[in-house]
Amino acid sequence: MKEFKLLKFLDKYKGIYDKFGVDYEKMRLILKIKLTMDERRVPAIMKNNSKKKEEKNVFVKSLLFYAFMGLFMGIITFISTNKMYVYTMTFAIFMFIVLSVFIADFSSVLLDIRDKNLISIRGVDNRTINAAKITHICYYVFSISLAIGWLAIIGSFKSGILTGIVFLLELIIVSAFMIVITALLYLLVLRFFNGEIVKDIINYVQIILSITMTIGYQFVGQVFELSDLKIVYQGKIWHLLFPPMWFSAPIYIIEGGNLSKIITLLIICACIVPLVSVIIYFKNSNKFELYLSKLNNNDSNEKERKKGIFFKLGKQFCKSSAEKACYSLAYSTIKREREFKLKVYPTLGFIIIFPLFSMLLLSHFSIYFFVVMVPSIMLTLQYSEFYKAAWIYKTTPLINEGDIFKGVYKAFLFTMIMPIYVFESIIFILFLKINAVPHLIIALLFMSALIPITHKASKFSFPFSDEFRAANGGAGLFILFLSLFLVGAGAVLHAVLGMKMVLLIVYGIGLIGLNYTLWKNLKPKVS
């Protein structure tokens, strides 16, 4: 373990901790352990390209990444239009990033129940443990804030010393506000729900974060065009509901804006709300510890939920009992396993949005942008957080190992891909009218045939039997090229045959036949 700079820095302020009755040496020790563990943890934002090489500096790397994002946010502050809009946007982006990062990466710190079991039984008092927790969280949030806000801070000082100071001060308040808001959010959720739901909420936030990051970059350019407009700020009462507005109001005044009634109210909000939330938090922080023990409670009975129509439809296509069993297994895993969802759902968001961009240009053919991604998602079916459980395939004497794959692929097609395909189709039909329907059906049949073809062409291991790693680039790339080639060919064929309705119908019947043969003869390709 190395010595951390933070700890050396804190050593100078030992007196403050002593004054609050904190056992400084113990707190320092706990912090040291926590920081060591954090170095070995991979932040959600870096998860996609995490190779298991050196563990060091993951945090520093993610800070650089945040600093890069801060570049886009910071540029806004150099625009010399209406400051109210400029800083509202800055704070909105800032709050969004800090809050998401915090929920995605530091929930584990906030919700760590091991602390109680491991540390408090060693005779360390709660005050010291809490001091360590707060210091730990503040350190991270403030370094992340600084990484994101660096250019914006420069920009604000360029506008004026006072603006800069107020902006800096507000960044600190906003960061603290975000910590408290997250904590209160958990307090609320834990109050009413059990631990499993809390974990699900964290999972969904992580997924949304990934999607927004991916899509966000496509829009950065457009954001700037919007902000070039020279608008005079008009106070509206609903602005009070929009926290970034509270914090930009003081800067607006410094920069020479008019002090209207709304602006005054906004400034009051900026001062009062964070303060009140901090007070509420500290009044309830004892309960927090109490509710936290809920996370450990495993009395959460999964409710036997009603299976959806897609599930029932897909099950009709399963024949042997082994196939049906694997179908249900895959359905539950896809729905429930958090690690799997974190890896796959962002891509799903992507394939919903991507075809819509090109729809107006390519008409119904842009649905093939959807189809082309399916083999890549299929690749992930091999992986699971609980990959070790796959021994069960080996110890059960299944008559036909192909049934395992059939069941899982059918679950994949019917319960994961179909619902969003139907959703996508509805949007297509709304824009392209009813004429699009036959084409969408053809693409669906093609997509369904693509699954066994991909399986035949590549060497997949048993479903959910391998560890999530940085996707072994080779196989992923191969599948992507294969699918680009096949889907490209399919789209051309569709375009040619689509010129006459009769030909299209014949093509459709041909695809159904193809599907039947391919799925029937799906065999394992395990060495």
Place this chain on the structure above:
Amino acid sequence: MDNKILEIKDLTKSFGEKEVLRGINLEVNKGEIIGYIGPNGAGKSTTVKIILGLLDYSDGVIKVFGKDIRDGNGAYKKRIGYVPEVAELYESLTAKEYLTFVGELYGLSEEVSYKKAEAMMNLFDIGNCMHTRLSACSKGMKQKIVLISSLLHNPDILFLDEPLSGLDANSVMIIKELLSNLAAQGKTIFYSSHIMEVVEKISHRIVLINNGTIVANGSFDELKKNSKEGSLEDIFNQLTGFDKHKEIAETMASIINEV
């Protein structure tokens, strides 16, 4: 000097509506090995967690080393060693990092903790795992590390909850021998387990808890005399009012045969 190390009076605890402990009364003397047994869900772990301050309790008095545990800021815990049933660990740390951390929490210096931990790990034959991350350790290795972490600071009371789970027969012998050794030195051991043979052998006194109350408290010989049963297992069955194991097993066997 008072010989009583631990005193529990009328301890009750409820989780919401459910009453888990319904008036526990217990006194433990210095140098005793107490076998704390009972069916699943009887309240064994709950009692231990309450003594360690991991759970709050509804009513009653608990005195450790003659002092109420609600007084003071938990300093008494420095003289306690604890092996929980399911030990959570900071798994991204190495064995060395974890053990020195625990030692330092108890107030030992880093060097002393390391020296002690290393010596014990060598004796347990896991010295070569000193720099392995805990996530990569096997169940038995982790259990040994948890045991070591509970002993580093030379505690006066040990609370052990299934301490032998995952250990091989040789290590089990070491631990058993170690426990009687420690008791002879005047340390108190609170041993809770489902393996009756072990409890029968090592305990000076056996405390049986059922439905949140103590239903038996005495040496193995005393219990045997009272219940006229031969083994602790039989006594356990009798006192917990369980005599259907044959019928249940028969029904199960017939269900298995149905397919």
